[in-house]
Amino acid sequence: MTSEPRLDPARVLDRLRELREHDAPTHGGRILAYVYDPGRPEIDELAHRAAEIARPLNGLDPTAFPSIAAMERDLVAFVRSAVHGPRFGPGRVVGSVTSGGTESCLLAVKSARDRWRAASPDRALARPRLLAPATAHAAFQKAARAFDLDWDPVPCAADGSVSAESMLSRLDDDVALVVVSAPAYPSGAVDPIREVSDAARARGIDCHVDACFGGLALPWWPGVPVWDFRLPGVTSLSADLHKFGFAPKGVSVLLHRGRARHRSQFFATTRWPGYPVVNPTLLGSRSASPLAAAWAIVQHLGADGYAELTARTVAATRGIAAAAAAIEGIAVMGSPVGPAIALVADVSVPEAERVDPHHLADAMAEEGFRIQHQPGYVQADGVRIPHSAHLTITPVLDAVVPEFGAALRRAAERVRGRAPANPAAALAAMRLLGYGPGGRVPGPAAAWRILRLAGAGGGSGSAVPSRLAPLMALVERLPAPVAEALLSELIARVSEP
Numbered sequence: 001m002t003s004e005p006r007l008d009p010a011r012v013l014d015r016l017r018e019l020r021e022h023d024a025p026t027h028g029g030r031i032l033a034y035v036y037d038p039g040r041p042e043i044d045e046l047a048h049r050a051a052e053i054a055r056p057l058n059g060l061d062p063t064a065f066p067s068i069a070a071m072e073r074d075l076v077a078f079v080r081s082a083v084h085g086p087r088f089g090p091g092r093v094v095g096s097v098t099s100g101g102t103e104s105c106l107l108a109v110k111s112a113r114d115r116w117r118a119a120s121p122d123r124a125l126a127r128p129r130l131l132a133p134a135t136a137h138a139a140f141q142k143a144a145r146a147f148d149l150d151w152d153p154v155p156c157a158a159d160g161s162v163s164a165e166s167m168l169s170r171l172d173d174d175v176a177l178v179v180v181s182a183p184a185y186p187s188g189a190v191d192p193i194r195e196v197s198d199a200a201r202a203r204g205i206d207c208h209v210d211a212c213f214g215g216l217a218l219p220w221w222p223g224v225p226v227w228d229f230r231l232p233g234v235t236s237l238s239a240d241l242h243k244f245g246f247a248p249k250g251v252s253v254l255l256h257r258g259r260a261r262h263r264s265q266f267f268a269t270t271r272w273p274g275y276p277v278v279n280p281t282l283l284g285s286r287s288a289s290p291l292a293a294a295w296a297i298v299q300h301l302g303a304d305g306y307a308e309l310t311a312r313t314v315a316a317t318r319g320i321a322a323a324a325a326a327i328e329g330i331a332v333m334g335s336p337v338g339p340a341i342a343l344v345a346d347v348s349v350p351e352a353e354r355v356d357p358h359h360l361a362d363a364m365a366e367e368g369f370r371i372q373h374q375p376g377y378v379q380a381d382g383v384r385i386p387h388s389a390h391l392t393i394t395p396v397l398d399a400v401v402p403e404f405g406a407a408l409r410r411a412a413e414r415v416r417g418r419a420p421a422n423p424a425a426a427l428a429a430m431r432l433l434g435y436g437p438g439g440r441v442p443g444p445a446a447a448w449r450i451l452r453l454a455g456a457g458g459g460s461g462s463a464v465p466s467r468l469a470p471l472m473a474l475v476e477r478l479p480a481p482v483a484e485a486l487l488s489e490l491i492a493r494v495s496e497p
Contacts, residue, residue, distance in 0.1 A: 024370050029397040029404070032390075033372040038246045038309050039396030043297055047248055050296035051289035059286030060279075068288055071295040072097045078298050079239050079253040082219040082306075083211070083228035086257075093229055093255050094262045096280045097291055100250035101212030102139040103282055104238035107254055109143035109177055111236070111265040112206045116176035128176035133162040133191055134379050135184040137210055149176060155379040158386065159334030160187025160342070164195035175205050182211040182218055182227040186374055186390065188336025190218075190227060197233030206235040206261075212252060214338045215239020220303075220310035224337055235261060244339065244394075246301075246309070247294035312395035313339050320393060323405030327412045329355035333388055342374065342388040345420075352417045357389040358469035359418050363411035364389075369404060373468045375476040387420070387476060421473035426453040430482075441481050447489035450474075456490060463493040 007015070024031045029039075054067070062069035076095045085093030098104045109130060117123045130144045134153040144151040154170060156162045171178065178200050180191035193209060200207040209227060211218065216239055218224050228237060239245075240252040256262040268278045277284070301309070321332055321341055331346040345354040361371045376387035397404065430450055435442045442450060451457065454474050455465035465471050471490075475483040
């Protein structure tokens with residue numbers, strides 16, 4: 001057995017810094033997805049120091065570490081106040097701190113499913129539906145698979161908006177939970193939350209507001225329709241503190257209307273010879289560092305601090321949307337509300353003047369800005385949501401709107417009139433190999449061969465293609481199981497030793 005030589009701590013840190021040189025920049029507004037930079041260095045420093053203080057703690061047992069419970073109480077209380085959750089009475093809003101938006105969504109679904117099954121003996125072994133717009137976060141598909149619900153996505157319009165009528169027409173007694181977004185990540189649209197939650201309440205159906213993305217921005221965003229616990233039909237709501245709460249990954253809050261709903265998310269057992277296990281979340285042992293960092297930031301900023309940062313985000317969003325509107329060939333999709341916009345090709349102009357959003361995203365990477373490719377999506381009713389480029393707008397961007405706008409214009413000029421990427425060669429090769437439409441789902445070796453045709457595994461030493469437009473075009477044209485196999489293989493290869 002051989003091993004690498006041991007390194008002294010200084011060399012270990014040097015190696016870590018070397019690894020970080022290949023990462024997308026996390027500060028300065030250079031990446032418009034995944035990271036949330038408030039543009040205030042003292043917040044990062046505060047988070048770092050608080051996380052280190054709490055590093056030895058284990059969130060598994062707040063009776064051993066009462067500071068865990070104290071910080072969770074404060075965070076739940078702050079988010080509850082921001083989203084107008086009642087503090088008293090049978091509809092008192094309570095909740096838990098989770099490891100992130102996905103865990104919050106999973107727990108919301110698990111809680112609703114358990115309550116739906118417990119409502120009637122006939123439902124004990126039945127499989128309920130999880131109803132949501134097609135633009136709802138993919139975490140809800142994961143929840144449906146994990147907790148044995150039928151996933152029922154409601155088709156949206158081509159601009160990513162969903163009508164209340166189309167949601168209400170599918171409400172029935174077999175729905176354990178209906179989900180609405182504030183806003184939806186792919187489009188930035190806020191779903192018709194009032195209409196859906198009112199109808200769900202009338203039928204005794206739980207309604208979850210997924211505000212993981214916007215929950216710490218929309219409370220201070222101007223002109224937003226009522227979307228939170230002020231609506232009596234909203235029974236649960238999730239909001240991520242590691243997004244517009246500006247905390248490190250990963251920390252989120254899941255709130256429920258009423259203690260009974262909250263308790264149904266718990267797992268508890270005394271049916272083993274060890275210590276009694278009581279988990280309010282999916283995880284057992286949990287790092288307290290993100291919790292402590294989030295707590296410190298909330299204590300420092302308070303509601304006024306978040307209002308100030310949101311105002312900067314509003315200004316940045318308006319500035320970037322205006323910069324995009326001034327460039328021929330691209331357009332903002334739909335009518336976004338909040339800190340996200342999606343750019344699409346402007347189909348009202350001739351093809352020679354259009355700007356393909358995926359070529360634009362690749363060109364923007366060369367300009368030093370990362371925006372996110374989103375494949376087009378054909379829904380069950382045949383309506384296609386076009387492929388787009390997603391932009392998450394953070395406060396730090398307010399200072400670089402002119403620079404970003406100039407980069408966007410240069411990138412658009414370089415790719416204007418270029419046809420969307422065509423995966424014809426890769427699709428032909430797949431057909432010859434018997435994969436794809438009407439064929440088999442590729443295993444790891446075949447998936448990698450196909451990915452190589454789309455530019456993966458190039459000379460840069462990374463499995464990820466340097467330009468993503470060809471891969472996104474291939475993904476969009478393939479049946480979902482085949483595309484998912486390819487993407488799973490790609491991500492597996494990225495970290496495979």
